Amino acid sequence: MNTSDATFGGTFPFAPHYTHAPGFRMHYVDEGPRDGGVVLCLHGEPTWGYLFRHLxxxxxxxHRVIVPDHMGFGRSETPQDRSYWLQDHIDNLERFVLALDLNEITLVMHDFGGPVGMGLAARHPGRIRRVISANAPTPFGQADLLDRVLANASTSPWFQWIMQADAKGSLEAVLGQLGFNILSTLKLNGFENNAIINDGWISxxxxxxxxxxxCVGAIGWAKGFATGAHSFETPDAAANQAIRTKPALAIWGDADRTLGAEHFLPLFAAIFPAAQTIRLPGxxxxxxxxxPNTxxxxxxxxxxQS
Structure with missing residues:
Protein backbone atom coordinates (compact mmCIF):
# COMPACT_ATOMS: atom_id res chain seq x y z
CA MET A 1 0.00 0.00 0.00
CA ASN A 2 1.32 3.42 -0.95
CA THR A 3 0.67 5.68 2.05
CA SER A 4 2.95 8.49 1.00
CA ASP A 5 1.84 11.90 -0.18
CA ALA A 6 4.32 11.85 -3.06
CA THR A 7 3.31 13.88 -6.09
CA PHE A 8 5.64 11.97 -8.43
CA GLY A 9 7.41 15.00 -9.76
CA GLY A 10 4.33 17.19 -9.45
CA THR A 11 2.29 14.98 -11.79
CA PHE A 12 -0.22 14.05 -9.06
CA PRO A 13 -0.69 17.18 -6.91
CA PHE A 14 -4.13 16.31 -5.57
CA ALA A 15 -4.91 16.29 -1.85
CA PRO A 16 -5.56 12.81 -0.43
CA HIS A 17 -8.89 11.97 1.19
CA TYR A 18 -9.79 8.82 3.12
CA THR A 19 -12.89 7.00 4.30
CA HIS A 20 -13.46 3.77 6.21
CA ALA A 21 -17.01 3.39 4.90
CA PRO A 22 -16.22 0.23 2.85
CA GLY A 23 -14.63 -1.48 5.88
CA PHE A 24 -11.04 -0.53 5.06
CA ARG A 25 -9.09 2.70 4.58
CA MET A 26 -10.07 3.82 1.09
CA HIS A 27 -8.22 6.65 -0.60
CA TYR A 28 -9.86 9.03 -3.04
CA VAL A 29 -9.26 12.31 -4.83
CA ASP A 30 -12.02 14.91 -4.48
CA GLU A 31 -11.41 17.99 -6.63
CA GLY A 32 -13.65 20.77 -7.91
CA PRO A 33 -16.73 22.63 -6.64
CA ARG A 34 -18.85 20.74 -4.10
CA ASP A 35 -22.01 21.90 -5.82
CA GLY A 36 -20.81 20.75 -9.24
CA GLY A 37 -22.05 17.63 -10.96
CA VAL A 38 -20.19 14.52 -9.82
CA VAL A 39 -17.74 12.75 -12.12
CA LEU A 40 -16.75 9.39 -10.63
CA CYS A 41 -13.62 7.91 -12.25
CA LEU A 42 -13.03 4.18 -11.78
CA HIS A 43 -9.67 2.59 -12.60
CA GLY A 44 -8.81 -1.03 -13.30
CA GLU A 45 -5.86 -3.47 -13.19
CA PRO A 46 -3.07 -2.80 -12.19
CA THR A 47 -3.51 0.98 -12.00
CA TRP A 48 -4.93 3.50 -9.54
CA GLY A 49 -6.21 7.08 -9.55
CA TYR A 50 -2.94 8.25 -11.10
CA LEU A 51 -4.39 7.06 -14.41
CA PHE A 52 -6.79 10.03 -14.40
CA ARG A 53 -4.23 12.74 -13.53
CA HIS A 54 -4.71 14.54 -16.87
CA LEU A 55 -8.51 14.35 -16.74
CA HIS A 63 -17.43 19.48 -11.85
CA ARG A 64 -16.72 17.66 -8.62
CA VAL A 65 -14.28 14.95 -9.73
CA ILE A 66 -14.00 11.97 -7.39
CA VAL A 67 -11.42 9.26 -8.02
CA PRO A 68 -11.34 6.37 -5.54
CA ASP A 69 -8.65 3.71 -5.42
CA HIS A 70 -10.17 0.24 -5.26
CA MET A 71 -9.31 -1.98 -2.31
CA GLY A 72 -5.78 -3.28 -2.77
CA PHE A 73 -4.78 -0.59 -5.27
CA GLY A 74 -3.10 2.81 -5.15
CA ARG A 75 -3.23 4.47 -1.76
CA SER A 76 -6.11 2.39 -0.46
CA GLU A 77 -5.53 -0.28 2.14
CA THR A 78 -4.84 -3.88 1.11
CA PRO A 79 -6.57 -6.02 3.76
CA GLN A 80 -5.10 -9.51 3.95
CA ASP A 81 -8.32 -11.11 5.19
CA ARG A 82 -10.66 -9.94 2.42
CA SER A 83 -11.55 -11.44 -0.96
CA TYR A 84 -10.95 -9.35 -4.07
CA TRP A 85 -13.64 -10.53 -6.45
CA LEU A 86 -15.70 -8.24 -8.65
CA GLN A 87 -18.67 -8.39 -6.31
CA ASP A 88 -16.45 -7.24 -3.41
CA HIS A 89 -15.36 -4.18 -5.35
CA ILE A 90 -18.99 -3.41 -6.22
CA ASP A 91 -19.92 -3.68 -2.54
CA ASN A 92 -17.05 -1.34 -1.63
CA LEU A 93 -18.01 1.24 -4.25
CA GLU A 94 -21.65 1.13 -3.19
CA ARG A 95 -20.70 1.84 0.44
CA PHE A 96 -18.38 4.63 -0.69
CA VAL A 97 -21.05 6.32 -2.84
CA LEU A 98 -23.70 6.04 -0.15
CA ALA A 99 -21.35 7.39 2.53
CA LEU A 100 -20.58 10.45 0.42
CA ASP A 101 -24.23 10.59 -0.74
CA LEU A 102 -23.22 11.05 -4.37
CA ASN A 103 -25.94 11.73 -6.92
CA GLU A 104 -26.17 12.82 -10.55
CA ILE A 105 -23.02 10.76 -11.16
CA THR A 106 -21.20 10.69 -14.46
CA LEU A 107 -19.41 7.35 -14.51
CA VAL A 108 -16.00 7.36 -16.22
CA MET A 109 -14.81 3.77 -16.32
CA HIS A 110 -11.63 2.04 -17.46
CA ASP A 111 -10.78 -1.68 -17.54
CA PHE A 112 -12.43 -3.54 -14.62
CA GLY A 113 -13.79 -0.19 -13.46
CA GLY A 114 -16.44 -0.95 -16.10
CA PRO A 115 -17.97 -3.99 -14.41
CA VAL A 116 -17.62 -2.28 -11.02
CA GLY A 117 -19.32 0.90 -12.22
CA MET A 118 -22.07 -0.99 -14.02
CA GLY A 119 -22.61 -2.97 -10.83
CA LEU A 120 -23.21 0.30 -9.01
CA ALA A 121 -25.57 1.39 -11.80
CA ALA A 122 -27.53 -1.85 -11.48
CA ARG A 123 -28.03 -1.25 -7.76
CA HIS A 124 -28.58 2.51 -7.85
CA PRO A 125 -29.66 3.62 -11.33
CA GLY A 126 -31.28 6.74 -9.89
CA ARG A 127 -27.87 8.06 -8.82
CA ILE A 128 -26.41 7.82 -12.33
CA ARG A 129 -26.56 10.77 -14.78
CA ARG A 130 -24.26 9.63 -17.61
CA VAL A 131 -22.16 6.60 -18.53
CA ILE A 132 -18.74 6.85 -20.18
CA SER A 133 -16.80 3.73 -21.09
CA ALA A 134 -13.12 4.21 -21.96
CA ASN A 135 -11.78 0.77 -22.89
CA ALA A 136 -14.06 -0.63 -20.21
CA PRO A 137 -16.54 -3.51 -20.52
CA THR A 138 -20.13 -2.60 -19.68
CA PRO A 139 -21.80 -5.86 -18.62
CA PHE A 140 -25.46 -5.36 -17.79
CA GLY A 141 -27.16 -8.73 -17.79
CA GLN A 142 -26.54 -9.55 -21.47
CA ALA A 143 -27.16 -13.18 -22.32
CA ASP A 144 -24.02 -13.45 -24.45
CA LEU A 145 -21.67 -11.90 -21.87
CA LEU A 146 -19.86 -15.14 -21.00
CA ASP A 147 -19.39 -16.06 -24.65
CA ARG A 148 -17.84 -12.66 -25.35
CA VAL A 149 -15.55 -12.82 -22.32
CA LEU A 150 -14.30 -16.28 -23.34
CA ALA A 151 -13.86 -15.28 -26.99
CA ASN A 152 -11.81 -12.27 -25.92
CA ALA A 153 -9.72 -14.38 -23.54
CA SER A 154 -8.79 -16.73 -26.36
CA THR A 155 -6.93 -13.93 -28.20
CA SER A 156 -5.82 -11.62 -25.36
CA PRO A 157 -2.16 -12.08 -24.28
CA TRP A 158 -3.02 -10.90 -20.77
CA PHE A 159 -5.85 -13.35 -20.20
CA GLN A 160 -3.91 -16.15 -21.88
CA TRP A 161 -1.05 -15.50 -19.46
CA ILE A 162 -3.42 -15.50 -16.49
CA MET A 163 -4.83 -18.91 -17.39
CA GLN A 164 -1.41 -20.42 -18.08
CA ALA A 165 0.19 -18.95 -14.97
CA ASP A 166 -2.67 -20.11 -12.77
CA ALA A 167 -2.47 -23.61 -14.23
CA LYS A 168 1.29 -23.71 -13.57
CA GLY A 169 0.92 -22.28 -10.08
CA SER A 170 3.06 -19.20 -10.86
CA LEU A 171 0.40 -16.48 -10.95
CA GLU A 172 0.80 -15.39 -7.33
CA ALA A 173 4.60 -15.42 -7.51
CA VAL A 174 4.76 -13.25 -10.64
CA LEU A 175 2.04 -10.74 -9.70
CA GLY A 176 3.42 -10.69 -6.16
CA GLN A 177 6.42 -8.83 -7.63
CA LEU A 178 4.43 -6.14 -9.44
CA GLY A 179 6.61 -3.47 -7.92
CA PHE A 180 9.43 -4.78 -10.08
CA ASN A 181 7.59 -5.93 -13.21
CA ILE A 182 4.93 -3.22 -13.48
CA LEU A 183 6.16 -1.97 -16.86
CA SER A 184 6.10 -5.42 -18.48
CA THR A 185 2.60 -5.97 -17.07
CA LEU A 186 1.35 -2.69 -18.50
CA LYS A 187 2.97 -3.46 -21.85
CA LEU A 188 1.40 -6.92 -21.95
CA ASN A 189 -2.00 -5.32 -21.44
CA GLY A 190 -1.48 -2.85 -24.27
CA PHE A 191 0.33 0.33 -23.24
CA GLU A 192 1.68 2.11 -26.33
CA ASN A 193 2.94 5.59 -25.38
CA ASN A 194 6.59 4.85 -24.61
CA ALA A 195 7.48 8.56 -24.79
CA ILE A 196 6.04 9.23 -21.33
CA ILE A 197 8.02 6.54 -19.53
CA ASN A 198 10.43 7.97 -16.97
CA ASP A 199 11.48 7.15 -13.42
CA GLY A 200 8.67 9.17 -11.88
CA TRP A 201 6.02 7.51 -14.04
CA ILE A 202 7.31 4.03 -13.23
CA SER A 203 7.49 4.92 -9.56
CA CYS A 215 -0.14 -7.18 -4.44
CA VAL A 216 -3.11 -9.12 -3.07
CA GLY A 217 -5.60 -6.92 -4.93
CA ALA A 218 -3.89 -7.32 -8.29
CA ILE A 219 -3.54 -11.06 -7.71
CA GLY A 220 -7.19 -11.30 -6.71
CA TRP A 221 -8.49 -9.71 -9.88
CA ALA A 222 -6.46 -12.08 -12.08
CA LYS A 223 -7.17 -15.11 -9.90
CA GLY A 224 -10.88 -14.37 -9.94
CA PHE A 225 -10.89 -14.60 -13.71
CA ALA A 226 -8.87 -17.81 -13.78
CA THR A 227 -11.13 -19.53 -11.25
CA GLY A 228 -14.48 -18.04 -12.26
CA ALA A 229 -14.91 -16.36 -8.88
CA HIS A 230 -16.04 -13.00 -10.23
CA SER A 231 -19.80 -12.46 -10.25
CA PHE A 232 -21.27 -9.83 -12.59
CA GLU A 233 -24.17 -7.80 -11.24
CA THR A 234 -27.47 -8.40 -13.04
CA PRO A 235 -29.91 -5.48 -13.00
CA ASP A 236 -33.58 -5.94 -12.36
CA ALA A 237 -36.06 -4.85 -15.01
CA ALA A 238 -36.48 -1.36 -13.58
CA ALA A 239 -32.73 -0.69 -13.37
CA ASN A 240 -32.23 -2.11 -16.85
CA GLN A 241 -34.79 0.26 -18.30
CA ALA A 242 -33.57 3.26 -16.29
CA ILE A 243 -29.93 2.99 -17.37
CA ARG A 244 -30.87 2.69 -21.04
CA THR A 245 -32.25 6.24 -20.90
CA LYS A 246 -28.95 7.78 -19.75
CA PRO A 247 -26.62 9.68 -22.08
CA ALA A 248 -23.66 7.45 -22.86
CA LEU A 249 -20.34 7.53 -24.70
CA ALA A 250 -17.80 4.84 -25.57
CA ILE A 251 -14.16 5.71 -26.25
CA TRP A 252 -12.00 2.81 -27.36
CA GLY A 253 -8.30 2.62 -28.16
CA ASP A 254 -8.20 0.29 -31.15
CA ALA A 255 -4.74 -1.05 -30.29
CA ASP A 256 -6.11 -2.58 -27.07
CA ARG A 257 -4.63 -6.10 -26.76
CA THR A 258 -6.49 -6.90 -23.55
CA LEU A 259 -10.10 -6.02 -24.35
CA GLY A 260 -10.93 -6.37 -28.02
CA ALA A 261 -13.35 -3.81 -29.40
CA GLU A 262 -15.10 -6.51 -31.44
CA HIS A 263 -15.97 -8.36 -28.25
CA PHE A 264 -16.94 -5.53 -25.90
CA LEU A 265 -18.30 -2.62 -27.91
CA PRO A 266 -21.36 -4.72 -28.83
CA LEU A 267 -22.10 -5.00 -25.08
CA PHE A 268 -22.14 -1.21 -24.88
CA ALA A 269 -24.25 -0.85 -28.03
CA ALA A 270 -26.80 -3.35 -26.71
CA ILE A 271 -27.54 -1.04 -23.77
CA PHE A 272 -27.06 2.28 -25.54
CA PRO A 273 -27.90 1.73 -29.23
CA ALA A 274 -28.11 5.47 -29.96
CA ALA A 275 -24.90 6.39 -28.15
CA GLN A 276 -21.76 7.58 -29.90
CA THR A 277 -18.75 5.28 -30.12
CA ILE A 278 -15.36 6.81 -30.85
CA ARG A 279 -12.50 4.52 -31.81
CA LEU A 280 -8.94 5.82 -31.57
CA PRO A 281 -6.44 4.25 -34.01
CA GLY A 282 -3.03 3.48 -32.56
CA PRO A 292 -4.69 11.83 -22.51
CA ASN A 293 -5.53 15.14 -24.12
CA THR A 294 -7.75 13.61 -26.78
CA GLN A 305 -23.23 18.70 -24.68
CA SER A 306 -25.33 16.21 -22.77
Missing part, protein backbone atom coordinates in the same frame (compact mmCIF):
# COMPACT_ATOMS: atom_id res chain seq x y z
CA UNK A 56 -8.94 15.68 -13.20
CA UNK A 57 -7.72 19.28 -13.84
CA UNK A 58 -9.85 19.56 -16.98
CA UNK A 59 -13.14 18.45 -15.45
CA UNK A 60 -12.66 19.88 -11.95
CA UNK A 61 -12.98 23.41 -13.30
CA UNK A 62 -16.75 22.86 -13.49
CA UNK A 204 3.87 6.10 -9.55
CA UNK A 205 2.62 2.78 -10.87
CA UNK A 206 5.03 0.54 -8.96
CA UNK A 207 4.91 2.25 -5.55
CA UNK A 208 1.56 0.71 -4.50
CA UNK A 209 3.08 -2.78 -4.95
CA UNK A 210 6.19 -2.50 -2.76
CA UNK A 211 6.04 -6.09 -1.49
CA UNK A 212 3.97 -9.25 -2.09
CA UNK A 213 1.44 -8.36 0.62
CA UNK A 214 0.65 -5.17 -1.30
CA UNK A 283 -4.24 3.99 -28.99
CA UNK A 284 -3.91 1.02 -26.67
CA UNK A 285 -5.73 -0.35 -23.66
CA UNK A 286 -4.58 2.51 -21.41
CA UNK A 287 -6.18 5.25 -23.48
CA UNK A 288 -5.77 7.75 -20.63
CA UNK A 289 -2.00 7.27 -20.94
CA UNK A 290 -1.72 6.89 -24.72
CA UNK A 291 -3.94 9.84 -25.70
CA UNK A 295 -9.65 11.50 -24.27
CA UNK A 296 -10.04 14.39 -21.81
CA UNK A 297 -11.39 16.63 -24.59
CA UNK A 298 -13.86 13.98 -25.75
CA UNK A 299 -15.16 13.44 -22.23
CA UNK A 300 -15.38 17.15 -21.47
CA UNK A 301 -17.24 17.87 -24.70
CA UNK A 302 -19.67 15.01 -24.13
CA UNK A 303 -20.51 16.13 -20.59
CA UNK A 304 -21.05 19.70 -21.75
Missing amino acids: IPVLSQT AYSAPFADPAD VGHYCFEDA VASLISDFIR
Whole structure:
Protein backbone atom coordinates (compact mmCIF):
# COMPACT_ATOMS: atom_id res chain seq x y z
CA MET A 1 0.00 0.00 0.00
CA ASN A 2 1.32 3.42 -0.95
CA THR A 3 0.67 5.68 2.05
CA SER A 4 2.95 8.49 1.00
CA ASP A 5 1.84 11.90 -0.18
CA ALA A 6 4.32 11.85 -3.06
CA THR A 7 3.31 13.88 -6.09
CA PHE A 8 5.64 11.97 -8.43
CA GLY A 9 7.41 15.00 -9.76
CA GLY A 10 4.33 17.19 -9.45
CA THR A 11 2.29 14.98 -11.79
CA PHE A 12 -0.22 14.05 -9.06
CA PRO A 13 -0.69 17.18 -6.91
CA PHE A 14 -4.13 16.31 -5.57
CA ALA A 15 -4.91 16.29 -1.85
CA PRO A 16 -5.56 12.81 -0.43
CA HIS A 17 -8.89 11.97 1.19
CA TYR A 18 -9.79 8.82 3.12
CA THR A 19 -12.89 7.00 4.30
CA HIS A 20 -13.46 3.77 6.21
CA ALA A 21 -17.01 3.39 4.90
CA PRO A 22 -16.22 0.23 2.85
CA GLY A 23 -14.63 -1.48 5.88
CA PHE A 24 -11.04 -0.53 5.06
CA ARG A 25 -9.09 2.70 4.58
CA MET A 26 -10.07 3.82 1.09
CA HIS A 27 -8.22 6.65 -0.60
CA TYR A 28 -9.86 9.03 -3.04
CA VAL A 29 -9.26 12.31 -4.83
CA ASP A 30 -12.02 14.91 -4.48
CA GLU A 31 -11.41 17.99 -6.63
CA GLY A 32 -13.65 20.77 -7.91
CA PRO A 33 -16.73 22.63 -6.64
CA ARG A 34 -18.85 20.74 -4.10
CA ASP A 35 -22.01 21.90 -5.82
CA GLY A 36 -20.81 20.75 -9.24
CA GLY A 37 -22.05 17.63 -10.96
CA VAL A 38 -20.19 14.52 -9.82
CA VAL A 39 -17.74 12.75 -12.12
CA LEU A 40 -16.75 9.39 -10.63
CA CYS A 41 -13.62 7.91 -12.25
CA LEU A 42 -13.03 4.18 -11.78
CA HIS A 43 -9.67 2.59 -12.60
CA GLY A 44 -8.81 -1.03 -13.30
CA GLU A 45 -5.86 -3.47 -13.19
CA PRO A 46 -3.07 -2.80 -12.19
CA THR A 47 -3.51 0.98 -12.00
CA TRP A 48 -4.93 3.50 -9.54
CA GLY A 49 -6.21 7.08 -9.55
CA TYR A 50 -2.94 8.25 -11.10
CA LEU A 51 -4.39 7.06 -14.41
CA PHE A 52 -6.79 10.03 -14.40
CA ARG A 53 -4.23 12.74 -13.53
CA HIS A 54 -4.71 14.54 -16.87
CA LEU A 55 -8.51 14.35 -16.74
CA ILE A 56 -8.94 15.68 -13.20
CA PRO A 57 -7.72 19.28 -13.84
CA VAL A 58 -9.85 19.56 -16.98
CA LEU A 59 -13.14 18.45 -15.45
CA SER A 60 -12.66 19.88 -11.95
CA GLN A 61 -12.98 23.41 -13.30
CA THR A 62 -16.75 22.86 -13.49
CA HIS A 63 -17.43 19.48 -11.85
CA ARG A 64 -16.72 17.66 -8.62
CA VAL A 65 -14.28 14.95 -9.73
CA ILE A 66 -14.00 11.97 -7.39
CA VAL A 67 -11.42 9.26 -8.02
CA PRO A 68 -11.34 6.37 -5.54
CA ASP A 69 -8.65 3.71 -5.42
CA HIS A 70 -10.17 0.24 -5.26
CA MET A 71 -9.31 -1.98 -2.31
CA GLY A 72 -5.78 -3.28 -2.77
CA PHE A 73 -4.78 -0.59 -5.27
CA GLY A 74 -3.10 2.81 -5.15
CA ARG A 75 -3.23 4.47 -1.76
CA SER A 76 -6.11 2.39 -0.46
CA GLU A 77 -5.53 -0.28 2.14
CA THR A 78 -4.84 -3.88 1.11
CA PRO A 79 -6.57 -6.02 3.76
CA GLN A 80 -5.10 -9.51 3.95
CA ASP A 81 -8.32 -11.11 5.19
CA ARG A 82 -10.66 -9.94 2.42
CA SER A 83 -11.55 -11.44 -0.96
CA TYR A 84 -10.95 -9.35 -4.07
CA TRP A 85 -13.64 -10.53 -6.45
CA LEU A 86 -15.70 -8.24 -8.65
CA GLN A 87 -18.67 -8.39 -6.31
CA ASP A 88 -16.45 -7.24 -3.41
CA HIS A 89 -15.36 -4.18 -5.35
CA ILE A 90 -18.99 -3.41 -6.22
CA ASP A 91 -19.92 -3.68 -2.54
CA ASN A 92 -17.05 -1.34 -1.63
CA LEU A 93 -18.01 1.24 -4.25
CA GLU A 94 -21.65 1.13 -3.19
CA ARG A 95 -20.70 1.84 0.44
CA PHE A 96 -18.38 4.63 -0.69
CA VAL A 97 -21.05 6.32 -2.84
CA LEU A 98 -23.70 6.04 -0.15
CA ALA A 99 -21.35 7.39 2.53
CA LEU A 100 -20.58 10.45 0.42
CA ASP A 101 -24.23 10.59 -0.74
CA LEU A 102 -23.22 11.05 -4.37
CA ASN A 103 -25.94 11.73 -6.92
CA GLU A 104 -26.17 12.82 -10.55
CA ILE A 105 -23.02 10.76 -11.16
CA THR A 106 -21.20 10.69 -14.46
CA LEU A 107 -19.41 7.35 -14.51
CA VAL A 108 -16.00 7.36 -16.22
CA MET A 109 -14.81 3.77 -16.32
CA HIS A 110 -11.63 2.04 -17.46
CA ASP A 111 -10.78 -1.68 -17.54
CA PHE A 112 -12.43 -3.54 -14.62
CA GLY A 113 -13.79 -0.19 -13.46
CA GLY A 114 -16.44 -0.95 -16.10
CA PRO A 115 -17.97 -3.99 -14.41
CA VAL A 116 -17.62 -2.28 -11.02
CA GLY A 117 -19.32 0.90 -12.22
CA MET A 118 -22.07 -0.99 -14.02
CA GLY A 119 -22.61 -2.97 -10.83
CA LEU A 120 -23.21 0.30 -9.01
CA ALA A 121 -25.57 1.39 -11.80
CA ALA A 122 -27.53 -1.85 -11.48
CA ARG A 123 -28.03 -1.25 -7.76
CA HIS A 124 -28.58 2.51 -7.85
CA PRO A 125 -29.66 3.62 -11.33
CA GLY A 126 -31.28 6.74 -9.89
CA ARG A 127 -27.87 8.06 -8.82
CA ILE A 128 -26.41 7.82 -12.33
CA ARG A 129 -26.56 10.77 -14.78
CA ARG A 130 -24.26 9.63 -17.61
CA VAL A 131 -22.16 6.60 -18.53
CA ILE A 132 -18.74 6.85 -20.18
CA SER A 133 -16.80 3.73 -21.09
CA ALA A 134 -13.12 4.21 -21.96
CA ASN A 135 -11.78 0.77 -22.89
CA ALA A 136 -14.06 -0.63 -20.21
CA PRO A 137 -16.54 -3.51 -20.52
CA THR A 138 -20.13 -2.60 -19.68
CA PRO A 139 -21.80 -5.86 -18.62
CA PHE A 140 -25.46 -5.36 -17.79
CA GLY A 141 -27.16 -8.73 -17.79
CA GLN A 142 -26.54 -9.55 -21.47
CA ALA A 143 -27.16 -13.18 -22.32
CA ASP A 144 -24.02 -13.45 -24.45
CA LEU A 145 -21.67 -11.90 -21.87
CA LEU A 146 -19.86 -15.14 -21.00
CA ASP A 147 -19.39 -16.06 -24.65
CA ARG A 148 -17.84 -12.66 -25.35
CA VAL A 149 -15.55 -12.82 -22.32
CA LEU A 150 -14.30 -16.28 -23.34
CA ALA A 151 -13.86 -15.28 -26.99
CA ASN A 152 -11.81 -12.27 -25.92
CA ALA A 153 -9.72 -14.38 -23.54
CA SER A 154 -8.79 -16.73 -26.36
CA THR A 155 -6.93 -13.93 -28.20
CA SER A 156 -5.82 -11.62 -25.36
CA PRO A 157 -2.16 -12.08 -24.28
CA TRP A 158 -3.02 -10.90 -20.77
CA PHE A 159 -5.85 -13.35 -20.20
CA GLN A 160 -3.91 -16.15 -21.88
CA TRP A 161 -1.05 -15.50 -19.46
CA ILE A 162 -3.42 -15.50 -16.49
CA MET A 163 -4.83 -18.91 -17.39
CA GLN A 164 -1.41 -20.42 -18.08
CA ALA A 165 0.19 -18.95 -14.97
CA ASP A 166 -2.67 -20.11 -12.77
CA ALA A 167 -2.47 -23.61 -14.23
CA LYS A 168 1.29 -23.71 -13.57
CA GLY A 169 0.92 -22.28 -10.08
CA SER A 170 3.06 -19.20 -10.86
CA LEU A 171 0.40 -16.48 -10.95
CA GLU A 172 0.80 -15.39 -7.33
CA ALA A 173 4.60 -15.42 -7.51
CA VAL A 174 4.76 -13.25 -10.64
CA LEU A 175 2.04 -10.74 -9.70
CA GLY A 176 3.42 -10.69 -6.16
CA GLN A 177 6.42 -8.83 -7.63
CA LEU A 178 4.43 -6.14 -9.44
CA GLY A 179 6.61 -3.47 -7.92
CA PHE A 180 9.43 -4.78 -10.08
CA ASN A 181 7.59 -5.93 -13.21
CA ILE A 182 4.93 -3.22 -13.48
CA LEU A 183 6.16 -1.97 -16.86
CA SER A 184 6.10 -5.42 -18.48
CA THR A 185 2.60 -5.97 -17.07
CA LEU A 186 1.35 -2.69 -18.50
CA LYS A 187 2.97 -3.46 -21.85
CA LEU A 188 1.40 -6.92 -21.95
CA ASN A 189 -2.00 -5.32 -21.44
CA GLY A 190 -1.48 -2.85 -24.27
CA PHE A 191 0.33 0.33 -23.24
CA GLU A 192 1.68 2.11 -26.33
CA ASN A 193 2.94 5.59 -25.38
CA ASN A 194 6.59 4.85 -24.61
CA ALA A 195 7.48 8.56 -24.79
CA ILE A 196 6.04 9.23 -21.33
CA ILE A 197 8.02 6.54 -19.53
CA ASN A 198 10.43 7.97 -16.97
CA ASP A 199 11.48 7.15 -13.42
CA GLY A 200 8.67 9.17 -11.88
CA TRP A 201 6.02 7.51 -14.04
CA ILE A 202 7.31 4.03 -13.23
CA SER A 203 7.49 4.92 -9.56
CA ALA A 204 3.87 6.10 -9.55
CA TYR A 205 2.62 2.78 -10.87
CA SER A 206 5.03 0.54 -8.96
CA ALA A 207 4.91 2.25 -5.55
CA PRO A 208 1.56 0.71 -4.50
CA PHE A 209 3.08 -2.78 -4.95
CA ALA A 210 6.19 -2.50 -2.76
CA ASP A 211 6.04 -6.09 -1.49
CA PRO A 212 3.97 -9.25 -2.09
CA ALA A 213 1.44 -8.36 0.62
CA ASP A 214 0.65 -5.17 -1.30
CA CYS A 215 -0.14 -7.18 -4.44
CA VAL A 216 -3.11 -9.12 -3.07
CA GLY A 217 -5.60 -6.92 -4.93
CA ALA A 218 -3.89 -7.32 -8.29
CA ILE A 219 -3.54 -11.06 -7.71
CA GLY A 220 -7.19 -11.30 -6.71
CA TRP A 221 -8.49 -9.71 -9.88
CA ALA A 222 -6.46 -12.08 -12.08
CA LYS A 223 -7.17 -15.11 -9.90
CA GLY A 224 -10.88 -14.37 -9.94
CA PHE A 225 -10.89 -14.60 -13.71
CA ALA A 226 -8.87 -17.81 -13.78
CA THR A 227 -11.13 -19.53 -11.25
CA GLY A 228 -14.48 -18.04 -12.26
CA ALA A 229 -14.91 -16.36 -8.88
CA HIS A 230 -16.04 -13.00 -10.23
CA SER A 231 -19.80 -12.46 -10.25
CA PHE A 232 -21.27 -9.83 -12.59
CA GLU A 233 -24.17 -7.80 -11.24
CA THR A 234 -27.47 -8.40 -13.04
CA PRO A 235 -29.91 -5.48 -13.00
CA ASP A 236 -33.58 -5.94 -12.36
CA ALA A 237 -36.06 -4.85 -15.01
CA ALA A 238 -36.48 -1.36 -13.58
CA ALA A 239 -32.73 -0.69 -13.37
CA ASN A 240 -32.23 -2.11 -16.85
CA GLN A 241 -34.79 0.26 -18.30
CA ALA A 242 -33.57 3.26 -16.29
CA ILE A 243 -29.93 2.99 -17.37
CA ARG A 244 -30.87 2.69 -21.04
CA THR A 245 -32.25 6.24 -20.90
CA LYS A 246 -28.95 7.78 -19.75
CA PRO A 247 -26.62 9.68 -22.08
CA ALA A 248 -23.66 7.45 -22.86
CA LEU A 249 -20.34 7.53 -24.70
CA ALA A 250 -17.80 4.84 -25.57
CA ILE A 251 -14.16 5.71 -26.25
CA TRP A 252 -12.00 2.81 -27.36
CA GLY A 253 -8.30 2.62 -28.16
CA ASP A 254 -8.20 0.29 -31.15
CA ALA A 255 -4.74 -1.05 -30.29
CA ASP A 256 -6.11 -2.58 -27.07
CA ARG A 257 -4.63 -6.10 -26.76
CA THR A 258 -6.49 -6.90 -23.55
CA LEU A 259 -10.10 -6.02 -24.35
CA GLY A 260 -10.93 -6.37 -28.02
CA ALA A 261 -13.35 -3.81 -29.40
CA GLU A 262 -15.10 -6.51 -31.44
CA HIS A 263 -15.97 -8.36 -28.25
CA PHE A 264 -16.94 -5.53 -25.90
CA LEU A 265 -18.30 -2.62 -27.91
CA PRO A 266 -21.36 -4.72 -28.83
CA LEU A 267 -22.10 -5.00 -25.08
CA PHE A 268 -22.14 -1.21 -24.88
CA ALA A 269 -24.25 -0.85 -28.03
CA ALA A 270 -26.80 -3.35 -26.71
CA ILE A 271 -27.54 -1.04 -23.77
CA PHE A 272 -27.06 2.28 -25.54
CA PRO A 273 -27.90 1.73 -29.23
CA ALA A 274 -28.11 5.47 -29.96
CA ALA A 275 -24.90 6.39 -28.15
CA GLN A 276 -21.76 7.58 -29.90
CA THR A 277 -18.75 5.28 -30.12
CA ILE A 278 -15.36 6.81 -30.85
CA ARG A 279 -12.50 4.52 -31.81
CA LEU A 280 -8.94 5.82 -31.57
CA PRO A 281 -6.44 4.25 -34.01
CA GLY A 282 -3.03 3.48 -32.56
CA VAL A 283 -4.24 3.99 -28.99
CA GLY A 284 -3.91 1.02 -26.67
CA HIS A 285 -5.73 -0.35 -23.66
CA TYR A 286 -4.58 2.51 -21.41
CA CYS A 287 -6.18 5.25 -23.48
CA PHE A 288 -5.77 7.75 -20.63
CA GLU A 289 -2.00 7.27 -20.94
CA ASP A 290 -1.72 6.89 -24.72
CA ALA A 291 -3.94 9.84 -25.70
CA PRO A 292 -4.69 11.83 -22.51
CA ASN A 293 -5.53 15.14 -24.12
CA THR A 294 -7.75 13.61 -26.78
CA VAL A 295 -9.65 11.50 -24.27
CA ALA A 296 -10.04 14.39 -21.81
CA SER A 297 -11.39 16.63 -24.59
CA LEU A 298 -13.86 13.98 -25.75
CA ILE A 299 -15.16 13.44 -22.23
CA SER A 300 -15.38 17.15 -21.47
CA ASP A 301 -17.24 17.87 -24.70
CA PHE A 302 -19.67 15.01 -24.13
CA ILE A 303 -20.51 16.13 -20.59
CA ARG A 304 -21.05 19.70 -21.75
CA GLN A 305 -23.23 18.70 -24.68
CA SER A 306 -25.33 16.21 -22.77
